[in-house]
Amino acid sequence: MHRxxxxxxxxxxxxxxxVRWLRRAPHLEAWAIVLGVVVVLVCxxxxxxxxxxxxLPSSGAxxxxxxxxxxxxxxxxxxxxxYLKLIALMGGFVLNVAVIRARRMRRLIIPTxxxxxxxxxxxxxxxxxxxWQLMHGAMIGKPFSGWAYALKIVLIMVAALxxxxxxxxYERCPTWERYLLRSxxxxxxxxxxxxxxxxxxxxxxxxxxxxxxxxVSTGRILSFYFNLLPSIFVESAAPALLLALLHAMVRLVxxxxxxxxxxxxxxxxxxxRPFWMLAGMVCLASAGLNYDWAQRGEGERESLMRGAAxxxxxxxxxxxxxxxxPTTRRLWFVSSVPHDLRHDKLKxxxxxxxxxxGSLVEAWSSTSAWRWRDGLWTLSRGIHSRYExxxxxxxxxxxxxxxxxxxxxxxxxxxxxxxxxxxxxxxxVMGVPDLVAALSSPGTLGDQRVRLHYNTxxxxxxxxxxxxxxxxFVVSLLPxxxxxxxxxxxxxxxxxxxxxxxxxxxxxxNVARSGRVPAPVALIVxxxxxxxxxxxxxxxxxxxxxxxxxxxxxLSRFRWRSIWRLLRGRRTWKSAHPxxxxxxxxxxxxxxxxRG
Numbered sequence: 001m002h003r004x005x006x007x008x009x010x011x012x013x014x015x016x017x018x019v020r021w022l023r024r025a026p027h028l029e030a031w032a033i034v035l036g037v038v039v040v041l042v043c044x045x046x047x048x049x050x051x052x053x054x055x056l057p058s059s060g061a062x063x064x065x066x067x068x069x070x071x072x073x074x075x076x077x078x079x080x081x082x083y084l085k086l087i088a089l090m091g092g093f094v095l096n097v098a099v100i101r102a103r104r105m106r107r108l109i110i111p112t113x114x115x116x117x118x119x120x121x122x123x124x125x126x127x128x129x130x131x132w133q134l135m136h137g138a139m140i141g142k143p144f145s146g147w148a149y150a151l152k153i154v155l156i157m158v159a160a161l162x163x164x165x166x167x168x169x170y171e172r173c174p175t176w177e178r179y180l181l182r183s184x185x186x187x188x189x190x191x192x193x194x195x196x197x198x199x200x201x202x203x204x205x206x207x208x209x210x211x212x213x214x215x216v217s218t219g220r221i222l223s224f225y226f227n228l229l230p231s232i233f234v235e236s237a238a239p240a241l242l243l244a245l246l247h248a249m250v251r252l253v254x255x256x257x258x259x260x261x262x263x264x265x266x267x268x269x270x271x272x273r274p275f276w277m278l279a280g281m282v283c284l285a286s287a288g289l290n291y292d293w294a295q296r297g298e299g300e301r302e303s304l305m306r307g308a309a310x311x312x313x314x315x316x317x318x319x320x321x322x323x324x325x326p327t328t329r330r331l332w333f334v335s336s337v338p339h340d341l342r343h344d345k346l347k348x349x350x351x352x353x354x355x356x357x358g359s360l361v362e363a364w365s366s367t368s369a370w371r372w373r374d375g376l377w378t379l380s381r382g383i384h385s386r387y388e389x390x391x392x393x394x395x396x397x398x399x400x401x402x403x404x405x406x407x408x409x410x411x412x413x414x415x416x417x418x419x420x421x422x423x424x425x426x427x428x429v430m431g432v433p434d435l436v437a438a439l440s441s442p443g444t445l446g447d448q449r450v451r452l453h454y455n456t457x458x459x460x461x462x463x464x465x466x467x468x469x470x471x472x473f474v475v476s477l478l479p480x481x482x483x484x485x486x487x488x489x490x491x492x493x494x495x496x497x498x499x500x501x502x503x504x505x506x507x508x509x510n511v512a513r514s515g516r517v518p519a520p521v522a523l524i525v526x527x528x529x530x531x532x533x534x535x536x537x538x539x540x541x542x543x544x545x546x547x548x549x550x551x552x553x554x555l556s557r558f559r560w561r562s563i564w565r566l567l568r569g570r571r572t573w574k575s576a577h578p579x580x581x582x583x584x585x586x587x588x589x590x591x592x593x594x595r596g
Contacts, residue, residue: 022100032097036090040083049082077129084122091115105171113164120160124153141371141416143440148433152292159288166281173274176261180274183252188244188278195236200225227296230289237286238468241279242498245472246491248275249479253487268541272476279472286465292431323420328413329354332420345370346417349379360387364410371417377410384408427457435461448515456512459519463527467505470530471498477537501526 022028098111135144170178204225211221252258261271321334335348345368353362366382385392422441430438435458439451475494479487504526512522 019100022097028101029094029098032094036087036094039090040086043086044083048086049079074129074132077125081126081129084125088118088122091118105167109164109167109171112167116161116164120157123156123160127153127156141418142422143418143437145433145436145440148436152433155288155291159285162281162285169277177274180248180252180271181278184244184248184275184278187247188240188282191240191243192233192236195240196229196232199232199236200228203228230296231294234286234290234294234465237282237465238471238501239498241282241468241472242475242494245275245279245476246494249476250487250491253479268477269538275476276469276473279469283465283469286468287462290461290465292433295429295431321421325415325419328415329356330413330415332415334420337421345380346420349382362386363392364408366408371413375411375414377413379408379410382408427454430457432458432461452515452519453513456509456519456523459512459523460509463520463523464505467501467526467530470527470534471501474530474534474537477534477541501530504529 092115095111095115099108102108131144131149134140134142170181173181204221258271262268319336321337322332324331331352331354333348333350334346337346338344347368349364349366349369351364352360355361363385364379364382365385366379368380369377371377387393418437418441422438427435427438435454439454475490475497478490478493480490508522508525511517512519
């Protein structure tokens with residue numbers, strides 16, 4: 001034990017000396033930047049980009065039929081993508097050095113802004129590259145929505161630049177606003193970490209046996225829960241903001257700090273503005289994550305469990321997909337749809353061709369299928385049959401050793417991959433761009449119920465994250481700022497308001513899905529109720545009127561405790577006026593005297 005204490009003291013002294021050296025060493029930021037540049041140049045000389053570059057033919061004889069020359073800018077991005085990751089890693093190291101050496105918040109504005117701008121550029125270029133490959137690299141046929149994708153790019157940039165914006169606004173705030181922001185930011189961070197930890201721990205305990213039985217690797221489990229964090233953040237934003245606000249308000253009112261601010265002539269709205277600003281930043285980040293990224297983790301859960309039985313196989317995005325396309329009179333069945341449609345194939349294909357009378361004419365069966373850029377479908381390992389008088393007559397057998405045929409090409413199918421699988425996934429695990437594309441799928445054009453479901457989910461993705469801001473706006477106005485009386489009562493009202501809001505959310509979503517009320521009108525109702533109530537309370541606060549409706553009214557002549565004693569069967573009745581109970585209840589009085 002004594003030896004361990006000596007080691008601990010030695011480690012503490014070494015860490016203290018290291019931190020002091022980091023803070024006092026001259027020109028350390030410049031040396032950190034030089035080190036990052038040297039590392040990037042050395043990696044470039046070693047050619048770490050070669051494994052990510054696309055395949056290029058060295059002679060004309062090696063060029064396959066379906067190969068096409070990639071665009072210049074895509075090749076350029078393939079070249080710089082590894083170095084962008086490396087620059088981000090080294091930039092994080094330089095930023096940490098700047099944070100340790102900064103003694104004032106103002107010195108962190110420039111490094112944080114540079115880091116956020118680089119992060120925004122990296123994320124935008126990567127997303128544009130993925131979208132380009134999805135549209136041109138393979139003929140998936142997914143419809144493209146300009147406004148949905150433009151909004152996605154804007155949200156990516158806003159989410160990446162939010163830390164720098166928060167830092168700039170914090171630096172420009174007066175001292176008392178910074179104090180109020182810190183009083184709410186600290187419990188908010190604690191609540192978010194606690195909610196995420198508890199959610200992951202509960203889910204891991206529930207799914208650990210399945211992971212062990214399926215022999216899922218630790219890396220896949222960690223990746224799964226890391227991708228699930230955006231969804232947890234979106235769901236936890238409202239309760240975390242509510243608890244952090246209530247904690248900050250109760251502490252500030254009990255210490256009479258709110259009274260001091262109002263005595264200095266600061267209005268109620270001006271006092272509460274830091275809380276609203278912090279809630280708005282959190283809701284902005286939640287809206288960006290809920291647009292497309294939060295649903296990827298939710299969609300990966302089922303696919304991970306489906307593909308966990310064999311870790312060598314990739315998980316499927318959807319299974320047992322059946323779609324009938326009336327324009328071509330073909331019935332499609334796909335047993336497994338991969339996540340990466342650009343590189344993986346559809347597995348377990350069954351296609352049935354019907355004539356105008358509904359009779360079966362042809363059938364195709366294949367273990368895998370793929371569609372090329374020129375509209376050519378390639379089937380592997382299966383059979384092609386024709387039906388005559390209801391009997392199947394095999395025409396072609398392919399990828400069978402006896403037939404000596406590797407593939408079977410079908411040039412006359414006009415369906416794309418998205419026509420077959422579009423609109424088959426659950427809208428709860430799809431982002432806004434995928435939902436908009438699913439609405440344009442031929443399979444959903446004639447199904448009004450499915451279209452209402454998808455349209456409701458789009459508006460829910462856009463509107464839901466901002467309910468936390470409306471909730472904070474109302475709850476922040478409930479506690480009395482001038483006294484401690486009624487604090488716990490207002491805390492209870494705030495929690496009850498959140499529970500009622502959850503019930504109202506599910507109600508308006510079901511109403512919007514039924515089609516009786518337009519989705520944007522129905523989903524905006526909770527926001528209108530909260531904002532209207534907040535404006536009324538703010539008007540009463542500004543006019544100095546008490547919130548009589550927010551207090552629990554007492555009985556006119558009896559007390560709640562006395563009623564509880566009566567319900568428990570007590571003979572005695574405590575009242576401020578002796579004999580009052582017998583005067584108002586003669587029958588009970590007579591029976592009480594008899595029992596006495």
